[in-house]
Amino acid sequence: MSENKFEAISALLDDNNVEQSLLNEVKDDDKLGDTWNRYHLIGDIMRGDSADFINTELANDIAVAIAAEPTVLAPVSRPTFTQRAKAKVIQLSKPVGQFAIAASAAGLMVLGVQQANVSDEGQIVPAQVWQPLPMGGVADPVSYNYSTQKNVANPKQAYIEHQQRLQALLSDHNMQIKLQSDVAHESDDGIPDPLSENHE
Amino acid sequence: MNFFKPFLLLALFSTPAFSQDEAESEPAVATQQPPQTKEQAITAAETVKAPTALQWLQRLTHSMRTLNFDTSFVVVRNNRAEPYRWLHGISDEQELELITLLNGPRKEAIRLDDTVSYFESDKSPYSVHSNSIRAPIPAALFGDIEKLQATYNFIGVGKSRILGRPAQLVRLESKDKQRFGYWLWLDIESGLLLKVAVISRAGELLEQIQFTHLMITEKSNELLQQLTTAVLPEPLSGNKAEVKLPWQVNWLPAGFELIKSSKRNIQKVDTEVETLMFNDGLVDVSVYVLASDEAPRKATVNQTGATVLLSTLRDGYEITVVGKIPAKTANTIAESISFN
Numbered sequence: 001m002s003e004n005k006f007e008a009i010s011a012l013l014d015d016n017n018v019e020q021s022l023l024n025e026v027k028d029d030d031k032l033g034d035t036w037n038r039y040h041l042i043g044d045i046m047r048g049d050s051a052d053f054i055n056t057e058l059a060n061d062i063a064v065a066i067a068a069e070p071t072v073l074a075p076v077s078r079p080t081f082t083q084r085a086k087a088k089v090i091q092l093s094k095p096v097g098q099f100a101i102a103a104s105a106a107g108l109m110v111l112g113v114q115q116a117n118v119s120d121e122g123q124i125v126p127a128q129v130w131q132p133l134p135m136g137g138v139a140d141p142v143s144y145n146y147s148t149q150k151n152v153a154n155p156k157q158a159y160i161e162h163q164q165r166l167q168a169l170l171s172d173h174n175m176q177i178k179l180q181s182d183v184a185h186e187s188d189d190g191i192p193d194p195l196s197e198n199h200e
Numbered sequence: 201m202n203f204f205k206p207f208l209l210l211a212l213f214s215t216p217a218f219s220q221d222e223a224e225s226e227p228a229v230a231t232q233q234p235p236q237t238k239e240q241a242i243t244a245a246e247t248v249k250a251p252t253a254l255q256w257l258q259r260l261t262h263s264m265r266t267l268n269f270d271t272s273f274v275v276v277r278n279n280r281a282e283p284y285r286w287l288h289g290i291s292d293e294q295e296l297e298l299i300t301l302l303n304g305p306r307k308e309a310i311r312l313d314d315t316v317s318y319f320e321s322d323k324s325p326y327s328v329h330s331n332s333i334r335a336p337i338p339a340a341l342f343g344d345i346e347k348l349q350a351t352y353n354f355i356g357v358g359k360s361r362i363l364g365r366p367a368q369l370v371r372l373e374s375k376d377k378q379r380f381g382y383w384l385w386l387d388i389e390s391g392l393l394l395k396v397a398v399i400s401r402a403g404e405l406l407e408q409i410q411f412t413h414l415m416i417t418e419k420s421n422e423l424l425q426q427l428t429t430a431v432l433p434e435p436l437s438g439n440k441a442e443v444k445l446p447w448q449v450n451w452l453p454a455g456f457e458l459i460k461s462s463k464r465n466i467q468k469v470d471t472e473v474e475t476l477m478f479n480d481g482l483v484d485v486s487v488y489v490l491a492s493d494e495a496p497r498k499a500t501v502n503q504t505g506a507t508v509l510l511s512t513l514r515d516g517y518e519i520t521v522v523g524k525i526p527a528k529t530a531n532t533i534a535e536s537i538s539f540n
Binding site for chain 1: 335
């Protein structure tokens with residue numbers, strides 16, 4: 001780097017007229033660029049506004065990162081082998097999905113039985129696993145799939161059985177709503193009304 | 201459809217007038233003579249500037265029965281959301297409808313005119329003679345709206361924006377304190393549902409149905425056309441083995457009528473269950489009684505969304521009251537039961 005180039009940069013800084021070729025050189029040459037930055041920094045410090053000078057390192061980092069990026073050419077429109085294979089898998093997996101649901105239900109059931117067994121040892125209270133009181137709502141029906149035991153003496157067991165019954169009654173209620181046919185709705189007259197004496 | 205279109209236009213033009221007249225239009229029940237048929241309801245809407253709440257509801261029923269639409273909604277209870285898709289259409293003068301649960305095990309309901317078939321993963325499919333799918337959209341909205349006026353006040357409240365559309369809010373408020381309120385947001389353009397909320401007496405939101413997508417089309421959906429060729433289970437015969445039960449319910453909120461009484465075995469319940477079911481036009485309440493040798497137990501309440509499960513044990517019977525009613529009402533019903 002010749003001295004006169006640095007001088008030229010200095011002249012550029014001072015808004016003196018310079019040739020276009022110098023500007024291009026500064027742009028392309030890292031060393032000249034550094035000098036340009038340094039001169040500016042010196043100027044900033046001298047003017048006392050160095051505190052908010054812009055860190056040009058960041059711009060450099062981004063430039064390096066962009067250079068390192070692989071160039072993406074136009075994507076190939078022809079499907080690759082893996083894509084064709086995938087398309088076939090989707091077709092196959094549709095009927096299989098139904099078995100998958102059954103399998104997961106079985107998985108839950110096995111889990112449930114294990115919980116019930118643990119409860120006999122009095123180590124873990126299974127009620128806490130799916131405790132629906134007070135406002136949490138009734139747990140999912142799947143949680144209740146494990147086998148019923150006739151041990152009513154155990155209060156925990158009684159509680160579980162009670163919750164199971166509630167769940168069963170709730171689903172029965174929902175079922176009965178659906179079973180209502182409009183015909184039955186309109187011909188109420190035929191049904192003996194136990195309220196007729198007391199209610200109306 | 202032909203006479204329906206001018207009505208739509210009218211509804212659109214007359215919307216700015218609604219807000220001033222709202223105060224006068226409530227309670228709608230007292231001021232407006234209920235029209236006798238749907239056709240009359242619509243002509244009434246043409247003459248009266250602002251439709252009353254009752255007319256909004258009649259229009260809802262009419263729209264749900266006559267339009268071709270494809271819509272999705274989410275039922276929100278407690279912290280759980282269940283997404284559904286709902287298709288309705290008219291094809292060759294036949295009403296076709298499909299509601300399907302989108303998450304988890306399959307649950308579908310199909311309606312061809314007056315036959316509804318339910319397909320659920322844990323039951324074998326069955327069909328019922330009914331002119332509406334019973335859940336999760338309240339069946340009352342499809343039927344005799346005027347009947348509800350005995351127990352509910354219809355109040356047209358105001359407008360808001362739901363699903364990106366201008367909506368009219370209509371509230372069904374119980375005349376007594378024994379029921380929850382239903383708030384319906386209706387699409388001003390089509391009259392269809394955009395949102396339903398079940399609100400407690402304290403103003404607490406218990407359950408809601410929020411629509412997430414609504415598309416109204418000229419022709420019915422291709423998917424619905426296929427239903428006409430589907431093989432559906434034979435409808436259950438309406439054999440109502442009504443039985444006289446050895447106990448009775450001595451108190452119910454006004455307007456509740458007995459729907460059915462039966463004695464049967466329920467899956468996962470060891471003993472035979474005796475049950476009565478009541479309906480006030482909008483809400484279903486079931487009372488279950490089963491013999492028990494356990495010690496008497498005070499009432500416990502489980503609540504999921506708006507559905508309350510109240511259970512108590514006395515006199516050697518376990519009593520359970522289920523329905524979308526406040527726990528206090530359920531408790532009064534349970535306490536009123538007397539055994540012969």
